[in-house]
Amino acid sequence: MSLIEITDVRKSFGANEVLKGIDLNVEPGEVIAIIGKSGSGKSTLLRCINGLETINSGSIQVAGAQLAPDELHLKALRLKVGMIFQSFNLFPHKTAGQNVMLSQMVVKKTPKPEAEAMARKMLERVGLAHKFDAYPDELSGGQQQRVAIARALAMQPMALLCDEVTSALDPELVQEVLAVVKELAAEGMTLLMVTHEMRFARDVCSRVVFMHMGRVHEIGPPAEVFGAPKTPELRQFLGAQH
Amino acid sequence: MIEFSNWDILRNLLLAARWTVVLSLVSFVGGGIVGLGLLFMRISRSRWPRLFAGAYVELFQGTPLLMQLFLAFFGLALFGINVPAWLAAGVALILWTAAFLAEIWRGCVESIAKGQWEASASLGMGRMQQMRYVVLPQAMKIAIPPTVGFSVQVVKGTSLTSIIGFVELSKAGTIVTNATFLPFTVYGYVALIYFVLCFPLSKSSQYLERKLNVAHRNH
Amino acid sequence: MGYVFDYSWLADYWGVLLKGVLVTAELTLVGATLGVSLGVACAWARSLGPRWLKPIVATYVELIRNTPFLIQLFFIFFGLPSLGVQMSEIQAALLAMVINLGAYSCEIVRAGIQATGQGQFEAGWSLGMTRFETFRYVVLIPALQKIWPALSSQIVIVMLGSAVVSQIAAEDLSFAANFIQSRTFRAFESYIVATLIYLALAILLRQLLRGVGFVLFPRRSGR
Ligand SMILES: Nc1ncnc2c1ncn2[C@@H]1O[C@H](COP(=O)(O)OP(=O)(O)OP(=O)(O)O)[C@@H](O)[C@H]1O
Numbered sequence: 001m002s003l004i005e006i007t008d009v010r011k012s013f014g015a016n017e018v019l020k021g022i023d024l025n026v027e028p029g030e031v032i033a034i035i036g037k038s039g040s041g042k043s044t045l046l047r048c049i050n051g052l053e054t055i056n057s058g059s060i061q062v063a064g065a066q067l068a069p070d071e072l073h074l075k076a077l078r079l080k081v082g083m084i085f086q087s088f089n090l091f092p093h094k095t096a097g098q099n100v101m102l103s104q105m106v107v108k109k110t111p112k113p114e115a116e117a118m119a120r121k122m123l124e125r126v127g128l129a130h131k132f133d134a135y136p137d138e139l140s141g142g143q144q145q146r147v148a149i150a151r152a153l154a155m156q157p158m159a160l161l162c163d164e165v166t167s168a169l170d171p172e173l174v175q176e177v178l179a180v181v182k183e184l185a186a187e188g189m190t191l192l193m194v195t196h197e198m199r200f201a202r203d204v205c206s207r208v209v210f211m212h213m214g215r216v217h218e219i220g221p222p223a224e225v226f227g228a229p230k231t232p233e234l235r236q237f238l239g240a241q242h
Numbered sequence: 243m244i245e246f247s248n249w250d251i252l253r254n255l256l257l258a259a260r261w262t263v264v265l266s267l268v269s270f271v272g273g274g275i276v277g278l279g280l281l282f283m284r285i286s287r288s289r290w291p292r293l294f295a296g297a298y299v300e301l302f303q304g305t306p307l308l309m310q311l312f313l314a315f316f317g318l319a320l321f322g323i324n325v326p327a328w329l330a331a332g333v334a335l336i337l338w339t340a341a342f343l344a345e346i347w348r349g350c351v352e353s354i355a356k357g358q359w360e361a362s363a364s365l366g367m368g369r370m371q372q373m374r375y376v377v378l379p380q381a382m383k384i385a386i387p388p389t390v391g392f393s394v395q396v397v398k399g400t401s402l403t404s405i406i407g408f409v410e411l412s413k414a415g416t417i418v419t420n421a422t423f424l425p426f427t428v429y430g431y432v433a434l435i436y437f438v439l440c441f442p443l444s445k446s447s448q449y450l451e452r453k454l455n456v457a458h459r460n461h
Numbered sequence: 462m463g464y465v466f467d468y469s470w471l472a473d474y475w476g477v478l479l480k481g482v483l484v485t486a487e488l489t490l491v492g493a494t495l496g497v498s499l500g501v502a503c504a505w506a507r508s509l510g511p512r513w514l515k516p517i518v519a520t521y522v523e524l525i526r527n528t529p530f531l532i533q534l535f536f537i538f539f540g541l542p543s544l545g546v547q548m549s550e551i552q553a554a555l556l557a558m559v560i561n562l563g564a565y566s567c568e569i570v571r572a573g574i575q576a577t578g579q580g581q582f583e584a585g586w587s588l589g590m591t592r593f594e595t596f597r598y599v600v601l602i603p604a605l606q607k608i609w610p611a612l613s614s615q616i617v618i619v620m621l622g623s624a625v626v627s628q629i630a631a632e633d634l635s636f637a638a639n640f641i642q643s644r645t646f647r648a649f650e651s652y653i654v655a656t657l658i659y660l661a662l663a664i665l666l667r668q669l670l671r672g673v674g675f676v677l678f679p680r681r682s683g684r
């Protein structure tokens with residue numbers, strides 16, 4: 001059984017149908033890159049999987065459980081799937097450590113000492129153990145994004161959704177975040193990431209999804225997708241990347 | 243004719259000003275509690291509480307406080323009780339303050355970036371948890387200057403309760419004027435006392451506002 | 462409760478209400494026009510005027526904003542005559558409203574001028590305009606456009622606040638309500654009706670000011 005099963009998912013904003021029947025299965029441990037033009041629906045797909053948008057039809061299952069829009073189901077889903085945002089979205093009134101501890105204590109009712117131990121471990125894992133007491137505005141963009149990753153990891157999700165996690169970063173900070181993601185991949189974390197880093201997608205991902213006009217237009221291992229694109233749209237997209 | 247010294251006038255006004263202060267505090271605290279309730283209704287996800295709170299705010303912000311005072315005074319009397327002026331004054335001012343505070347606070351809650359809601363949702367927090375741990379702590383910080391600023395409106399608003407017969411600073415001004423025939427002096431003092439009450443509040447609101455703007459550190 | 466609401470008096474007294482509405486409307490329109498003009502003048506004085514004028518305007522603004530409108534009204538109507546200044550009720554009411562709105566709109570307009578930025582002034586000066594010309598032709602309209610919503614709310618607040626002018630026997634809408642209840646002994650109903658009329662006036666005034674905004678600022682200036 002796949003970890004994430006997406007079947008014929010449709011999503012409209014008003015009259016604008018953004019997802020026009022998406023089918024995608026993600027196996028445990030897979031690292032999937034989603035590429036495509038701006039407006040093709042990549043973010044919307046990730047947000048649907050995390051329940052931040054409600055779908056109009058189709059179904060999304062995570063680890064066998066159906067996604068439903070009520071608070072109980074959503075909570076269960078979000079405990080299984082974490083999300084990392086382009087704009088970090090750290091809580092500005094909490095330190096890095098508190099950012100990582102908060103949801104453990106509030107959502108999982110983890111006692112404080114354990115939450116703190118976990119927070120230290122996770123910050124260590126993203127190379128920021130020494131920034132435990134720093135506030136978000138005392139951190140660089142790359143550091144903030146790594147704290148956000150630690151915060152999601154502390155909830156021990158089965159999969160992580162990453163939406164252009166390096167797009168808001170200065171070029172010299174991109175690598176430190178990608179290195180963390182790469183390590184997660186190597187450790188066997190299931191990752192579903194929208195990215196513009198084609199080299200990274202080629203090196204790290206097991207499959208690449210090319211989205212076009214709200215559909216999965218082409219899908220396959222990176223060697224195939226990048227090496228031998230089948231459709232003119234993908235060829236054009238890859239051509240425009242340089 | 244009895245002679246009134248300046249001190250006599252001022253002493254009487256100051257004694258009455260105590261009631262202005264008490265009524266202001268009661269209105270502000272009571273209005274804050276009711277306003278918090280309204281705020282939660284206004285940003286609730288169900289329709290009816292939202293509509294109710296919206297209509298409430300519209301009604302209280304769209305009609306004169308003086309009319310609200312009259313309605314409280316004569317409306318409470320419909321229940322057959324002989325309403326003391328302080329009760330009508332307190333009820334009306336609390337309801338009026340609540341409407342304005344709820345609206346100020348709603349603005350603050352809505353100014354919290356959408357990403358904060360989304361990030362906390364993606365971590366599995368429920369609506370109340372998001373409010374309690376993520377949104378309100380941030381909203382409260384930016385709400386302080388305008389809230390302090392509105393307290394000035396509350397103090398000034400209490401002056402209208404003199405019209406339904408509550409003896410506070412303004413009413414005392416009228417009474418002392420009628421006894422002394424010195425309207426210029428008496429209302430001058432009254433204005434001065436209000437100024438002494440309000441000016442520090444205004445200034446601290448401005449100061450807090452500036453401090454908030456300077457500190458781009460958000461914690 | 463055994464109370465029976467009775468609105469039959471409306472048949473006899475609607476004319477009184479109408480007269481009150483007209484007075485309130487008149488006070489508001491004239492008061493708003495003069496008050497905002499005063500506010501613009503004060504905003505100019507506070508941001509660009511001669512140095513000696515600034516503290517005077519600042520004192521005026523703080524005095525008005527930190528005292529109740531009711532006391533300002535009483536001071537003008539009861540206090541000033543002892544200095545030999547005589548006024549009718551309506552004149553006193555209008556004067557109080559203008560002075561009150563002048564102080565508030567001064568601060569609002571000043572914020573607009575600040576938001577419009579130094580660059581606009583420098584552009585005007587570099588074209589050879591005087592400080593005043595730059596203010597009048599370059600800065601004022603964009604500044605007003607920025608703060609028009611805030612100014613509009615303040616005008617509505619002044620309209621609603623004007624209900625207290627009945628306390629010096631200016632015959633506005635609230636005066637009409639007082640008058641009717643003293644004749645009919647239907648206090649609650651009188652004030653309910655007056656309150657609803659005020660609500661309608663507030664909604665109407667807000668729309669009117671939106672319309673004025675569209676006329677004054679026909680195109681959106683880039684910000
Ligand atoms: N909340 C919303 N309301 C209305 N339309 C929306 C909303 N969110 C997204 N859309 C529309 O859905 C379409 C797809 O948006 P989406 O953000 O998924 O694209 P994307 O592939 O992530 O693009 P990008 O690479 O620019 O991030 C766009 O046309 C966008 O305008």
Ligand SMILES: [Mg+2]
Nearest residue numbers: 042043044163
């Ligand atoms: Mg996107």
